[in-house]
Amino acid sequence: MWFHERLTPAFVSVLRAFAEFGSGEWVGAVVFVLVVFFAWKRWWPFLATLVLAVPGGMLMNECVKILVHRQRPFVDGSFVDWSGYSFASGHTIGATLLYGQLLLFLLPVLKARHSRLLCISGAVFLVLLVGFSRIALGAHFLTDVLAAIFFGALWLALCLISGKSIGKYRRDLRPLPVSPELLAVPVERRSNQFTAR
Numbered sequence: 001m002w003f004h005e006r007l008t009p010a011f012v013s014v015l016r017a018f019a020e021f022g023s024g025e026w027v028g029a030v031v032f033v034l035v036v037f038f039a040w041k042r043w044w045p046f047l048a049t050l051v052l053a054v055p056g057g058m059l060m061n062e063c064v065k066i067l068v069h070r071q072r073p074f075v076d077g078s079f080v081d082w083s084g085y086s087f088a089s090g091h092t093i094g095a096t097l098l099y100g101q102l103l104l105f106l107l108p109v110l111k112a113r114h115s116r117l118l119c120i121s122g123a124v125f126l127v128l129l130v131g132f133s134r135i136a137l138g139a140h141f142l143t144d145v146l147a148a149i150f151f152g153a154l155w156l157a158l159c160l161i162s163g164k165s166i167g168k169y170r171r172d173l174r175p176l177p178v179s180p181e182l183l184a185v186p187v188e189r190r191s192n193q194f195t196a197r
Helices: 009-022 024-041 044-068 090-109 113-136 142-173 180-184 187-196
Strands: none
Touching: 009 024, 009 090, 009 113, 024 044, 024 090, 044 090, 044 142, 090 113, 090 142, 113 142
């Protein structure tokens, strides 16, 4: 309410610019570029993880919106004309999923501590910036934004755990290495070796 009463055209323009970092168009464009890059590099696990984590998580949030059916704080006004439901914030969960997944891709290859801290701080800052802009614009309640961050982080954690479990399962399915010397022995001698043992 405090922000809504103090909105001006200039303030709204700044807030909308901040909110674009979590918009569906921006998230979709970044995901598309990354999908093309991963496909070109043939990094299929990265591609599958990205598609499951970001678009999959945003689709999950749309289902939550329909189930909860919460109205927005301000439906119309001087600078507000929102459609759709409020809980949870789509822009905020989009930012959480996108920048959180990018962070998970980057952290394993970053060795320097200051680089890791910089990436973590940048991702957190962008998510909070998007969430703040949506509250200040009157598009969401604070609980909508907090829930979106929680759901996004939880979804990323589930995707990460699932990916590791699938990778471990695939490694366990690999055939055991066979000694070249054993392969070179004739069948009769090979069977005799096993019998002797």
